[in-house]
Amino acid sequence: MSRTKIEYGPEPQQFGHLYLPNGAQAPVPVPVVMLIHGGYWSADFHLNLATAFAVELARRGVAAWNVEYRxxxxxxxxxxxxxxIAAALAATATLLPEHSPIPLDLGNVRIVGHSAGAQLAVWVAGQRDSLVRPERVVSQAGALDLASRSATRRGGVVLEDLFGVDHASDPQIYLDASPLHRVPTGIPTVCLHGAEDLRIPASGSRVYVERAVAAGDRAVLWEVPGEGHNDFLDRGSRSWELSLRAALDPAPWSVGGEV
Known part of the structure; x- marks a missing residue:
């Protein structure tokens, strides 16, 4: 396995780490999985949150593109x-092939995001004018309805910092950024959520999947009993194991309910 730092823009935070499998481990060409870390869209958190998952993906024979962002x-x-996030996704088709000695399957780009990163993952998957249209998106404990989160004590403060305005003053910007209000995306989606998540309740993913399916999207919820928000970062958890399955299996959306 190898790691290469790639800058996708001129700003200090516009970079990512590309992890590649050893040639003997990889079918050619290899799919690309783009990882978007969470952490309240805040500079207090960094792409190292997703490093262990990126390494594991590369060990399993795919290219992992772990991105940082402003x-x-x-x-x-x-x-x-x-x-x-849009530029980092576009870079899978432009910059990554230039840095990869292994051919990449540019028709098979997948996106995995955790928490705030899941909001960004599902949001960018819904950008129909994107240079790259992902083959699937995986939401881990996603904040998928920012309009509703703006009414919570913690969510209101965090989102005002992100948008620079409160919900009452500009509700449309909250709606435009909320995956729940952007269906259908046309991209198959797996939402994973711990049943014991106290930071972002699993009900939000449940509502998203119901609305996405009603709008014609292929979407499924895997609700993980006994686990919470940060279990996705624990390589010994069921949430970790299911995230690998959602990212790598040929058709993970064929399974639903508790897993």
């Missing part, structure tokens, strides 16, 4: 953050 406190609010 965040609140690191040169970014919504305009910069969303632009960076």
């Amino acid at each position: 965040r609140v406190g690191a040169g970014g609010r919504w305009a910069e953050t969303s632009a960076d």
Whole structure:
């Protein structure tokens, strides 16, 4: 396995780490899985949250593109953050092949995001004018309805920092950024959520999947009994194991309910 730092823009936070499998481990060409870390869209959190998962993906024979992006406190609010995620996705078709000695399957790009990163993952998957249309998106404990989260004590403060305005003053920007209000995306989606998640309740993913399916999307919820928000970062958890399955299996959306 190898790791290469790739800058997809001129700003300090516009970079990612590309992890590649050993040639003997990889079918050619290899799919690309783009990883978007969470952490309240804040500079207090970094791409190292997703490093262990990226390494595991590369060990299993795919290319992992673990991206950093401008965040609140690191040169970014919504305009910069969303632009960076779109640019990082486009880089899978432009920059990554230049840095990869292994051929990449550019028709098979997948996106995995955790928490705030899941909001960004499902949001960018819904960008129909994107240079790259992902083959699937995996939401881990996703914040998928920012309009509703703006009414919570913690969510209201965090989202005002992200958008620079409260919900009452500009509800449309909250709706435009909320995956729940952007269905259908046309992209198959697996939502994973711990049943014991106290930070972002699993009910939000449940509502998203119901609305996505009603709108004609292929979407499924895997609700994980006994686990919570940060179990996705624990390689010994059921949430970790299911995330690998959602990212790698040929048709993970064929399974639903508790897993």
